[in-house]
Amino acid sequence: MLIELALRNLARTKVRSTLAIIGIIIGVMAISSIGIFGESLKAVILENFKDVANEVIITPNYVHGYTSIDARTVKKIESIPFAELVIPVKSESALVECKEKKTYATVYGMDVRKTKELFELEKGTYKGCLVGSKIAEFFKLRVGSRITIAGREFRVSGIIKEGARFDINPNYAVILPLRDFDRIFSEEYSMIIVKVESIDKIEAFKEAVNKIVNRKESKVSVFEMKIIIERIKRVFEKVTLFLMAIAGVSLLVAGISILNIMLMSTIERTKEIGLMRAIGAYRETILKLFLTEALILGLIGSVVGGALSLLGGYSIDMLILKTAKYAFTPSSILYVLIGITFGILTALISAMYPAWKASKLEPIEALRYE
Amino acid sequence: MIELIDVVKKYRIGVHEVIALNGVSLSVRDGEFVAIMGPSGSGKSTLLHLIGCLDKPTSGKVLIDGLDTSKLSDRELTELRRDKIGFVFQQYYLIPTLTALENVELPMVFKGISKEKRRSRAEELLELVGLKGKKDRKPNELSGGEQQRVAIARALANEPSILLCDEPTGNLDTKSGKVVMEIIKRLNVEEGVTVVLVTHDPSLKVYADRVIGIRDGRIVNAD
Ligand SMILES: Nc1ncnc2c1ncn2[C@@H]1O[C@H](COP(=O)(O)OP(=O)(O)OP(=O)(O)O)[C@@H](O)[C@H]1O
Numbered sequence: 001m002l003i004e005l006a007l008r009n010l011a012r013t014k015v016r017s018t019l020a021i022i023g024i025i026i027g028v029m030a031i032s033s034i035g036i037f038g039e040s041l042k043a044v045i046l047e048n049f050k051d052v053a054n055e056v057i058i059t060p061n062y063v064h065g066y067t068s069i070d071a072r073t074v075k076k077i078e079s080i081p082f083a084e085l086v087i088p089v090k091s092e093s094a095l096v097e098c099k100e101k102k103t104y105a106t107v108y109g110m111d112v113r114k115t116k117e118l119f120e121l122e123k124g125t126y127k128g129c130l131v132g133s134k135i136a137e138f139f140k141l142r143v144g145s146r147i148t149i150a151g152r153e154f155r156v157s158g159i160i161k162e163g164a165r166f167d168i169n170p171n172y173a174v175i176l177p178l179r180d181f182d183r184i185f186s187e188e189y190s191m192i193i194v195k196v197e198s199i200d201k202i203e204a205f206k207e208a209v210n211k212i213v214n215r216k217e218s219k220v221s222v223f224e225m226k227i228i229i230e231r232i233k234r235v236f237e238k239v240t241l242f243l244m245a246i247a248g249v250s251l252l253v254a255g256i257s258i259l260n261i262m263l264m265s266t267i268e269r270t271k272e273i274g275l276m277r278a279i280g281a282y283r284e285t286i287l288k289l290f291l292t293e294a295l296i297l298g299l300i301g302s303v304v305g306g307a308l309s310l311l312g313g314y315s316i317d318m319l320i321l322k323t324a325k326y327a328f329t330p331s332s333i334l335y336v337l338i339g340i341t342f343g344i345l346t347a348l349i350s351a352m353y354p355a356w357k358a359s360k361l362e363p364i365e366a367l368r369y370e
Numbered sequence: 371m372i373e374l375i376d377v378v379k380k381y382r383i384g385v386h387e388v389i390a391l392n393g394v395s396l397s398v399r400d401g402e403f404v405a406i407m408g409p410s411g412s413g414k415s416t417l418l419h420l421i422g423c424l425d426k427p428t429s430g431k432v433l434i435d436g437l438d439t440s441k442l443s444d445r446e447l448t449e450l451r452r453d454k455i456g457f458v459f460q461q462y463y464l465i466p467t468l469t470a471l472e473n474v475e476l477p478m479v480f481k482g483i484s485k486e487k488r489r490s491r492a493e494e495l496l497e498l499v500g501l502k503g504k505k506d507r508k509p510n511e512l513s514g515g516e517q518q519r520v521a522i523a524r525a526l527a528n529e530p531s532i533l534l535c536d537e538p539t540g541n542l543d544t545k546s547g548k549v550v551m552e553i554i555k556r557l558n559v560e561e562g563v564t565v566v567l568v569t570h571d572p573s574l575k576v577y578a579d580r581v582i583g584i585r586d587g588r589i590v591n592a593d
């Protein structure tokens with residue numbers, strides 16, 4: 001009956017109730033759509049890193065005086081079962097020349113068969129000297145061009161596609177097959193890139209490294225790409241939260257409008273409240289009646305807003321990300337639920353003061369109110 | 371049994387004090403029909419509100435069935451009003467969004483009575499006041515007299531022992547006023563409901579067992 005009464009009271013001021021509901025719809029839609037967009041944005045960014053998520057980089061432990069990794073250590077690491085792919089890398093800074101131009105670049109040496117696991121080529125083949133796109137641009141190199149590295153001449157066999165990695169910057173790199181590299185530079189490794197079977201085996205892999213390689217002395221340090229990805233994730237979650245908070249302002253406005261209409265209706269219905277108190281309604285009953293009315297407004301507005309926010313999220317995704325493949329994921333549903341929760345809470349919190357005020361009315365004063 | 375002992379009610383308007391009731395003592399026996407008569411502003415409504423526990427006296431005591439109402443909490447007072455007292459006001463005060471039937475049900479809703487029981491009792495009561503055929507009408511689809519009869523049915527919903535009427539015929543023409551008064555009288559005679567009626571209309575005297583005069587907040591001729 002209380003719900004019935006609440007519904008009829010809302011129906012009595014249809015325009016007002018409708019406006020309040022629209023306010024909540026907009027607020028919830030704003031919050032949830034932005035949430036969905038933020039989540040999609042994060043997913044799109046992380047998509048770029050999904051190949052490196054299971055990568056681990058092993059470097060010499062400089063703190064303990066190690067500046068390179070020896071072949072025996074590489075062998076040991078290759079023997080760890082969780083290591084799916086082990087790419088030992090040598091590197092050295094060297095002068096690179098081509099015709100009149102010269103520059104310093106980091107030259108890497110690695111197994112020719114494994115380079116294709118790390119880089120995509122724009123042109124040419126993996127067999128031989130590879131150069132990054134920026135280097136190629138600088139020297140105006142093409143496949144077959146000649147360059148001089150630390151005094152020796154090489155023929156460019158491939159140009160690396162533009163990209164991003166944390167360990168090796170592919171755009172500025174010059175990569176030589178190990179055999180060629182060894183002819184110019186020292187013979188120890190500067191890092192090992194390891195692809196672990198799966199992300200949840202990374203911990204086990206790290207433990208194995210510590211047991212096998214770092215048993216007596218801490219020779220190498222292990223760095224997981226996962227950590228960077230976690231950081232990026234966290235940053236994007238914060239950005240999403242921030243954007244949602246801004247969108248939340250619209251819900252605040254909706255809340256104020258509910259506060260306003262509820263106050264109006266307590267005043268308009270003062271006599272009714274007095275009558276109900278006179279014939280046996282507790283203060284809590286009056287309180288509940290008003291909160292029920294707000295709850296109904298909040299519930300309708302939030303559910304409709306929540307449903308529309310899927311559409312909103314989809315539209316923003318299409319507009320900004322040009323793809324909507326992340327618009328309807330389980331986490332989108334989470335953001336819809338967050339929006340709905342906030343919508344309902346806003347309605348309830350806004351109605352608290354008017355409802356409290358109505359419940360505090362003295363029956364006789366309310367009845368005599370003109 | 372209603373007892374008032376030296377009841378004073380003062381209102382404060384800014385710095386001024388209005389004495390609405392100035393030491394009223396009276397008692398009403400169970401099943402009695404008492405009319406309280408006096409000119410406008412004499413304190414009739416104030417008196418009725420104090421009896422009905424809608425308001426508290428500045429000093430003095432109001433006892434309902436021997437219970438000192440000044441000692442009761444707001445919750446207990448609410449329950450007392452709900453279970454023992456029925457109000458009929460000059461302005462009816464029906465809830466405009468509810469039908470006649472639902473208005474009659476409302477006190478039973480507050481008491482937590484089940485839907486079926488509520489329904490059948492409300493229908494009985496509407497029949498009693500002669501509005502059986504109009505139970506689904508909203509207040510604005512009823513005449514003043516009909517609205518007042520709905521209000522009487524509502525007042526009786528929780529089978530109160532006391533019916534308090536404040537100018538129940540004040541807004542009605544003579545004919546519908548008579549219908550309303552006869553219903554009230556019948557309840558008093560047949561059901562033994564105690565009735566306290568306040569009015570300035572001398573023609574209602576005939577319904578009462580006893581008439582009490584009030585003037586400037588004092589009882590003048592309690593007989
Ligand atoms: N809430 C209030 N604040 C201030 N004064 C009040 C209040 N209620 C009543 N009074 C004053 O108390 C006195 C008695 O009022 P009351 O309403 O009891 O008179 P009444 O006999 O019912 O009059 P009427 O026949 O016009 O209804 C009046 O002088 C009135 O102005």
Ligand SMILES: [Mg+2]
Nearest residue numbers: 414415416536
């Ligand atoms: Mg009066």
